[in-house]
Amino acid sequence: ADGAWRCHGALLFDAPDALAVFFATPATARPDTRAAYASLPVPLVFEIGRTELTMAELADVVGGDIIAIERWRAHEQNLLCVARVPAAPAWEITGRPSGNRLTVERIREMPLEPTRTDTPPATAQDASPDDAPRSLDALAVDLRFELPPTSIPLGELGALQPGAVIELQQGINQSVIHLVANGMLIGTGHLIAVGQKLGVRVATLTQPTPRER
Numbered sequence: 001a002d003g004a005w006r007c008h009g010a011l012l013f014d015a016p017d018a019l020a021v022f023f024a025t026p027a028t029a030r031p032d033t034r035a036a037y038a039s040l041p042v043p044l045v046f047e048i049g050r051t052e053l054t055m056a057e058l059a060d061v062v063g064g065d066i067i068a069i070e071r072w073r074a075h076e077q078n079l080l081c082v083a084r085v086p087a088a089p090a091w092e093i094t095g096r097p098s099g100n101r102l103t104v105e106r107i108r109e110m111p112l113e114p115t116r117t118d119t120p121p122a123t124a125q126d127a128s129p130d131d132a133p134r135s136l137d138a139l140a141v142d143l144r145f146e147l148p149p150t151s152i153p154l155g156e157l158g159a160l161q162p163g164a165v166i167e168l169q170q171g172i173n174q175s176v177i178h179l180v181a182n183g184m185l186i187g188t189g190h191l192i193a194v195g196q197k198l199g200v201r202v203a204t205l206t207q208p209t210p211r212e213r
Contacts, residue, residue, distance in 0.1 A: 038155030046081035048145045056137035097172040102119040144180040
């Protein structure tokens with residue numbers, strides 16, 4: 001080991017880019033997407049709650065009726081609203097409305113839903129033996145009660161934390177509530193409270209446009 005010797009040297013290439021054959025050049029840094037589109041509005045729709053009706057029950061609803069909200073969230077007697085941000089995975093933003101402001105209580109990622117592949121394809125034997133129309137009166141309809149859509153800039157959404165405040169168009173007690181059946185807006189109403197229960201008094205109903213034949 002004492003007799004070991006070392007030698008230092010250097011390589012000189014005739015071509016200036018010879019090293020590029022062995023060492024890749026670093027990739028050009030991509031611009032920060034959030035910075036480039038910081039002002040891009042991201043729509044948010046806060047849901048107050050939902051109710052399941054049959055098709056027959058929904059067809060009987062008229063202006064002035066009160067529809068009870070069967071499923072809604074609360075914390076320490078405060079109503080909570082939930083908005084979902086479409087992403088992979090999706091975000092769920094839970095907020096507490098007060099006046100025309102909503103204070104963010106929680107932000108969490110939603111678990112990815114597994115893709116179902118075990119549903120057998122329909123066969124000729126599954127079809128009805130006749131062409132008689134099926135009764136759809138008992139068909140379940142998912143009715144959601146939503147605040148009017150709002151939006152938040154992409155830059156603010158990326159930095160959103162519990163305790164942040166989101167401005168609403170109106171206070172929740174004065175706000176128009178959207179009635180959304182199976183994803184389609186069918187009317188509007190106003191939030192009311194009866195004891196410990198919540199409901200929406202129907203103000204307007206929009207009949208679906210008949211499909212062109």
